[in-house]
Amino acid sequence: MAYFTAVLAPEGSGDDRDWRSVDIDLEAGSPDELGDALRGAVDDDRPVLAVLEREDEWFALVRTEGALEVRVFVSDAVAATESAYAPLFAELPAATGQPVPTPEDSDAADAADDDADGQDDTGDAAGDTGSRGGSGVAEDVWAGDPDLLTDLGCSADVLVRLATSSTDPAEATVRVGELLGCADLLESLR
Structure with a gap:
């Protein structure tokens, strides 16, 4: 199965926010390692968002902003722990607050x-x-921080609902992109 990855950074704010893609190869590693790579891809303290999908299995969102800690959300942490990106999800608390099995x-x-x-x-x-x-393993196998996009337009409730109800990771990330205003850019990168 194939992976899709994209790195996006917003320019402007609110209704005037535009998104641009950032050319960076996402290497598997810990959240801190990925955060350093994302921060190094932009020249200021803007948010940077990485979108990862494993075809037909899961999606993940990784966000960092300046010196702030890296925030991660994954729709299916159990499946993701068997992927090339497993180190990114190894320490995330599960939806229940327990470690991801x-x-x-x-x-x-x-x-x-x-x-x-x-x-x-x-x-x-x-x-x-x-x-x-x-x-x-319970059906709700999402893990991480569901609030990581709330200030950009995608609430925690919506993100969790997409993680637990969508059978197509690409469809879920497009919906997130619609809420953030970057769906067209995300689709153009596929």
Whole structure:
């Protein structure tokens, strides 16, 4: 599966805000490493926004602004921990405030459940697992800071709703782009 990445920086403010793309290769690394790269791509304290998508799986938004800490939001932290960008999501708190479970954690929990009852807990008779892939992970597997775009026009509620209800990461990031006023630019970069 392919990745899509884009780095955007706003110029102006409010209704007069325009966005421009920033030419930078997004390397996998910790939030601080990515933040340093994003800050180095602009020459002032403007916000810089990185958009990452893993085709058909998840989207992530990374924001930094001047010396402020890097803020990250990912729609599916469990799937993202298996990606090339896993270091970026390793320390994020999950939607429940608990650490993000890694795929290994889920496998270990499944194995412990199997050992405890001698069965493979894959769901009820109707085939409903109640989780993604039967791994025992709740449907709300987003992680990070859902408020990272509130001041730019995308509320936390909207971001969480897109993360939990959209099956197409590209569709979700386009919707975010519409709210921020950069959808056309984002689409032109695809």
